[in-house]
Amino acid sequence: MKETYIKEFRPTELHNPVLIEGLPGLGLVGKIAIRYLVRQLKAEKFAYLYSPHFPYFVLVNKKGSVRLLRGAFYFWKNPAGVNDLILFSGDSQSQTIEGQYEIADKMLEFAKDHNVLTIVTIGGYRVETEAKPKVYVAATSPDILGKAVSAGAVVSRSGSPIVGTAGLILGLSRFKKIGALCLLGETRGYLPDPMAASSVLEVLKAEINFDLDLTGLKEDIARAEKMVQRLQTIEEKRALQAEETRKEEDKKTTYIS
Amino acid sequence: MKETYIKEFRPTELHNPVLIEGLPGLGLVGKIAIRYLVRQLKAEKFAYLYSPHFPYFVLVNKKGSVRLLRGAFYFWKNPAGVNDLILFSGDSQSQTIEGQYEIADKMLEFAKDHNVLTIVTIGGYRVETEAKPKVYVAATSPDILGKAVSAGAVVSRSGSPIVGTAGLILGLSRFKKIGALCLLGETRGYLPDPMAASSVLEVLKAEINFDLDLTGLKEDIARAEKMVQRLQTIEEKRALQAEETRKEEDKKTTYIS
Amino acid sequence: MKETYIKEFRPTELHNPVLIEGLPGLGLVGKIAIRYLVRQLKAEKFAYLYSPHFPYFVLVNKKGSVRLLRGAFYFWKNPAGVNDLILFSGDSQSQTIEGQYEIADKMLEFAKDHNVLTIVTIGGYRVETEAKPKVYVAATSPDILGKAVSAGAVVSRSGSPIVGTAGLILGLSRFKKIGALCLLGETRGYLPDPMAASSVLEVLKAEINFDLDLTGLKEDIARAEKMVQRLQTIEEKRALQAEETRKEEDKKTTYIS
């Protein structure tokens, strides 16, 4: 394997497909969103992406078998008949700069081969907030952008960067004449954040007009919030203790001088 | 995109063009100089340089659109008819060593294709000074060097390095039989430095003999000087406080021993 | 040398060979196991693997000669006639990500050329234990896995990573239609661990059904245990001293405040 390649093990005819990408990143927003879509829509795996720019280890699977790190493509045939979906997620981002560009290129070639007209990439946007996560949007055309804004997304601030595959796919898509938009959910970023993923999926539903029940994410959100609270309690205790120690030391100092 | 490439989206006939390069670096001297030239001369964009050796993110543009990191070429038709100008700046230097050489190579090929006979590269030279920034010059021939010296530049000291694209273009230009010089403006380096850019542009005017009004930079310079003063005040306060603390501790120590 | 290549300096006909790989890694488990097999079976060297992804130094050999870092292939003709063996070890893992994939690829090509049907890779699994090291197994098919489990190995936990050549060979073997399993011996990892190697070799004997006397490793194991004990004694003394120092300081502090 000298370069990134995509192996389609189950060739499939798709109708006006939209490709939705979500690799690991801040708050795992993209990965959680895609995983939920796959589960909820019962989407089916049909291709893998392998790359020598992924980390150099393999993962043990269920029952002691082994697999390379990879990305996986799933398809979902839309019964309403407007747009079928191709969903993409994976284990890792590229570990090298050149690999980042190569993987985005290969995904765009794959999209072109499947007559994809629009790509949605999903990621996280780091912010310290406890409010409902906002969704930021950037896109390759005003039309695509407008739809997301109507669905409640906020236009990304000029000059802000979009890092990794989610960004490079947008940057490179114009060379393939494919429209693309990126949805970034607000997240603190250091813990898996299903709430941010949920916000993104709400916008996505409206953007590409398909039906999706989001109640299945509620349990994950409750669990994540408990985890955040537990960490905050620990942090507050630690801060209190540090304060005590400081005061003790101040007293000693005063006594001596 | 496997390697750096230049896309000329608006083919243009130019007359004896001189190429002037200024990528981000110390004090952003090169970038500020090129930006000012583009604005002042109303130069027009005609080509982009893309590279998989740039950082792996994209930037959100105005109105939520997105673009890859890139370099941009502008042209200016000189009404006086001696030399037209090609101006080049961009978002970033290459992130890999091989990329640094590749980008300089591609720029030289582009210059050759446009019959460029002279290239000027612009950068910063780190120094702690409050005087008017000097301009250092190095060049591929005594003729080119002499002109810059007549215009007030100082010959670079033997053995000093010129880092990045500004340097490699000079080093590689002899393989293409293109003359080149590098102008380095003195700068503290950690803040954008329009004053250093202004010094460089003064030399440049004389070197390639064209008319340029530099008063437009005065406002930027005033703003930058205020920023430097503010930082100095902060730094002085911090030093004073550190001194106080040290004295307090000396007193304690004396008391104890 | 632009890429990894294998030089077979003594072409050899082998009968249903099994390839066993053990490069340096945690506790040097793989390297110790292969070295013991080579010595015990009097296996003979027949090929070298060179790579520009190995570290950039050479080693002085006996008598002042010099050699590149490399991997070495040995063969053993099994007198019982079931499976001949190819043994592989070397000086180093690849130093780059792409090199890791390239080396595993080249080894699989070499295996294919020699009609290898099964590959065993050997490594260490980090754990703090004083008990007899367990052996974890992962494999590309339930059949191969089952044999190792019958021989006392434990199935690797789902989701655990196998790093480096030992892992990538398993991950990439399916593209060459070669069966593969990985045996990981429990080890603390920071010292050469012949006990872990011995546990692995016991499973290996049963897996590929050949005769091997393991008593030769006992001396190495005794020496390694002595080394561990010596280090523990040093560590305990150090901990005791640190405790003393802490108490002394507590006393002082109490007195002052």
Next chain:
Amino acid sequence: MKETYIKEFRPTELHNPVLIEGLPGLGLVGKIAIRYLVRQLKAEKFAYLYSPHFPYFVLVNKKGSVRLLRGAFYFWKNPAGVNDLILFSGDSQSQTIEGQYEIADKMLEFAKDHNVLTIVTIGGYRVETEAKPKVYVAATSPDILGKAVSAGAVVSRSGSPIVGTAGLILGLSRFKKIGALCLLGETRGYLPDPMAASSVLEVLKAEINFDLDLTGLKEDIARAEKMVQRLQTIEEKRALQAEETRKEEDKKTTYIS
């Protein structure tokens, strides 16, 4: 420039040439030795080696001109007629692993094209000593090794590494059927060490049987020794002061508790 290449700007017929290499490394032993040979023998430059794996800056030359980092080949026609010499030194080692292998490969191709039968590489061997530096030798054949030992060199210990171009040339030379030896002079390594270079040159003279006056190095050696003494004085003062400070603090502590 996509890869390392050598530009021979003055093609030259040489008689049984020996190639002697000395790039920057520990104590600059190789570089100092080659520079002295070039000066003393009045050797003449005839080729440059350029590489995109060198650092990405250029150097200002005398009179404000500029050059890429590079290696340079010099030739010396031996009036005694046994072996002409090719001398090689340069600004830098490769900055990447692959580049290290590529540069050594290109140098061997160049040597083959010039019918070089023996290559000598020169480097430093780190050791804390004040005695006259010993010279360690490793070689690709017992014959070549033997001559250096007769001239006073010590055979390198088995298992010791030789890092960088000096090592890789030896490791790769067997693929080109060129004999090679490496001479390593003992050096503390952190300062330019003309004394180590002098020791190496003494062995070299005997090894390839040519006349060389080493008195010219005496002044450099005297200067280097003075520098070492000055640094030692500074270091001793610093140690003394640290000791004082420690005693003062001990007194305070005693007083308090």
